[in-house]
């Protein structure tokens with residue numbers, strides 16, 4: 001059966017050891033995790049975790065059930081098939097000199113990335129987006145020589161209905 | 175009124191209806207032990223090794239359906255519990271383990287007798303707690319008992335730093351438990367139940383495959399109703415043994431690696447498998463890709479994560495077995511299934527898996543059949559692990575509900591004696607027999623002192639074959655009889671009994687079996703019999719590891735050479 005990347009979103013209790021329980025479960029059951037990201041949610045005492053897992057549908061469903069079984073997990077859903085927003089953030093430190101600096105900045109601009117640090121021999125680019133966007137930027141910049149890169153795991157949520165997200169935040173689909 | 179953490183713990187245990195704690199003291203639980211005498215309703219039984227405390231709590235839990243409680247100090251006390259906790263986890267047994275921990279300021283500093291027991295037991299507990307202050311202790315205990323006993327039961331550990339035991343707080347026992355992430359589904363989905371009923375009513379060749387979930391949920395009557403109304407043969411897993419009366423005409427016994435050949439054949443040829451409270455363990459299914467190849471599968475279990483884990487299922491029903499069966503039974507149309515039942519009955523005649531071969535020597539199977547006769551099937555049987563366990567499961571006829579207590583999932587040698595002790599404490603009025611191996615028995619033999627000190631009247635039958643028999647059997651069958659590290663010498667068990675101050679007998683010949691058992695039955699307290707059985711007897715039938723259920727070796731010694739082929743070395747464990 002074909003494997004694919006799945007995005008699971010879990011609402012978990014904000015207690016010591018929760019991340020450990022999650023990680024221990026993945027290790028023990030031999031589930032291969034691409035990334036895991038966790039932070040506060042809009043609800044007090046609850047955090048939201050985004051887990052990216054590579055596997056067959058059946059295997060990912062088993063992951064979901066095992067995660068759901070954890071006492072500290074309030075809810076978990078596989079949002080892979082849903083209309084969703086998924087973002088990662090990367091910091092990329094690129095080799096630069098006076099000759100290449102402008103070109104790097106232009107490329108960053110095209111990707112709506114920010115220049116967050118400039119030194120005599122490097123430029124650091126901050127980029128947010130989905131995995132493809134970050135990979136494309138990375139590939140383009142690698143021609144100049146990458147000195148360092150740090151990347152967050154994916155965070156994701158399903159899109160709200162248009163009406164609701166507009167009235168709440170004054171924005172359309174982001 | 176303010177109370178100490180230790181008092182809060184005891185008050186909470188009393189509220190939970192705890193009657194007995196199996197434990198062993200030490201520095202980090204001194205305050206708890208010092209407080210215990212204020213609560214005479216909490217009986218403490220001093221074990222001789224903490225592993226024994228965990229197994230005893232497990233045996234007690236299985237025998238009573240209540241939560242079994244064990245207690246140990248920090249560090250080595252806590253780590254000694256680990257095997258017992260893992261055992262309870264794999265067999266879904268409701269155990270609450272209480273451990274002392276170093277005082278809060280010392281946590282994380284590698285203090286004397288500090289281990290991270292919540293970290294260590296993370297993957298083998300349903301949940302665990304490190305208690306951070308006395309004020310939260312009552313809530314923790316309330317939650318722990320609720321988690322341990324409800325849904326799919328399991329062990330829960332509560333780690334209490336010694337300064338928390340002394341800290342003062344108000345005692346308020348919460349009336350309700352609210353765990354946002356924990357809501358076991360009890361009622362099966364009505365549409366799924368309807369689908370299941372339709373499959374059952376239309377089925378040509380159905381079998382019921384029942385596991386320990388039936389026992390945990392107490393669904394004996396409901397299972398019996400379903401089997402009788404729809405005329406379906408009932409097969410059980412090892413831990414399902416005694417969920418359905420084995421003397422019943424529809425009972426076809428245990429399936430799996432050492433299951434009845436006819437039961438395995440029926441399962442393999444079934445058109446519909448109604449799996450109830452079981453989890454398709456590899457010991458049960460045999461080779462998974464050829465498991466019940468023609469069957470549709472209905473799977474009823476309280477744990478959604480078990481559904482679809484090992485086999486794919488046609489009709490999953492998540493819920494409590496008893497509640498689901500109650501609803502399902504209403505939709506079942508009574509049928510005669512003479513042809514199918516006749517077919518299964520023929521298989522039973524063609525493959526008499528319980529026949530004891532003719533032999534002048536003392537056969538272990540014979541011993542067990544005599545224990546059955548002497549106890550009239552009324553006893554609770556607790557086993558060791560290995561051949562003794564399989565023979566005990568096969569040759570005692572379990573007619574009464576929940577009368578076999580055995581370590582299934584973990585297969586823990588040494589489970590027997592302490593678990594029997596726990597079972598007897600839970601069932602003081604019924605006979606409890608331990609059927610153990612000479613190897614297994616030596617792993618927790620020190621609990622003899624406990625049963626003597628507390629006069630726990632366990633009857634002990636050691637099937638002494640001078641071998642780690644089950645491993646020897648695998649060496650005979652798969653390693654050309656190279657008996658490496660399986661011949662095992664034993665102390666003189668009768669002298670050991672004498673040393674521990676309980677009566678003991680040695681039995682070498684068939685003729686002595688019945689009188690010895692009679693003596694044990696008639697004796698008031700604990701009693702030990704050392705049965706010197708045939709050393710190289712094998713357990714049959716046996717489905718070789720990696721084989722399909724119908725590829726069992728049935729008769730002793732037949733076909734043995736054929737599989738002694740190193741290309742077929744077993745991939746799974748003993």
Ligand SMILES: Cc1ncc(C[n+]2csc(CCOP(=O)(O)OP(=O)(O)O)c2C)c(N)n1
Pocket residue numbers: 558559560561562563585586587588610611612613614615637639641642643644645748
């Ligand atoms: C703690 C533990 N260690 C090792 C094993 C592997 N093992 C399974 S059965 C067995 C032999 C048991 O010997 P004995 O208790 O004498 O029982 P018999 O098979 O001879 O009846 C062994 C070593 C185990 N199940 N548990």
Ligand SMILES: [Mg+2]
Pocket residue numbers: 611612613637638639640641642643
């Ligand atoms: Mg032995």
